[in-house]
Amino acid sequence: MQENNPLTIERLPDEQERECRITSARQIQSLLREISENGLLAALYFDGTNDFIMTSLLNVDDKGLWVEQGVDMPKNRRIAESRAITLVSLLNQVKIQFSVDGIRAEIYQGYPAFYLPLPASLYRVQRREYYRLMLPLSERLRCVIPINQPQAGGRIEVPVMDISGGGVRLSDGEVRLFSKDNDIEFVLGQTYTGCQINLPEVGKINVTITIKSLVSISPKPGQTIKRVGCEFKDIDNASSILLQRYVTKMQRLKAGT
DSSP states (O other), X not given: OOTTOSOOOOOOOHHHHXXXXXXXXXXXXXXXXXXXXXXXXXXXXXXXXXOEEEEEEEEEOSSEEEEEOOSOHHHHHHHHHOSOEEEEEEETTEEEEEEESOOEEEEETXXXXXXXXXXXXXXXXXXXXXXXXXXXXXGXXXXXXXXXXXXXXXXXXXXXXXXXXXXXXXXXXXXXXXXXXXXXXXXXXXXXXXEEEEETTTEEEEEEEEEEEEEEEOSSTTOOEEEEEEEEOSOOHHHHHHHHHHHHHHHHHHHTO
């Protein structure tokens, strides 16, 4: 069951942990209420182990939250006696995770439930398979791809339509050429090393991309534009952290938080 459970506990390196941590009580309550109001499932881990039950949030107030008890009574008794509780859920394909010390069994509106104190912090973790950041024209990034003889400055700059921890989607409609080669053609399976994407106010990431999909569209008669799906290959930890920071920043700006 653990192998098929997407709500596993996330183990984050220190720097990424700082980036993903939310400490605002108002924002914590808002996220948990959204999970509750949408009836989303959550995994409740107990005893500081990988043992868990699937549950849902019944209600959230400014002091704590109520979750459903499981159907396994021995497990429910172990949970009520546990001092190490971790709850994991998904909200808009973003993993929400927090831990608290202490839990108690209660009756909530006539149903067996557990009451957890409101956490002092929680983690909002966006993995590449969870969230893809769509970029409006006003915030369009550019992927710099070395071609021909990179040491001589040969390169192209291609607009980025969306980006995630796993790759980017490019558009060849507005390619900037910095090369003698005026006939650039993307090919499925082709790999480009030494690519760079500048993330405003965050930093520049260095990536290797492989072309995974090509889709042609015709926005105007006689005009053909390709949407180029690219996968990052073996992205290094420093670039991964910068990318996580940028996606989180942009998501918060969109949410107005």
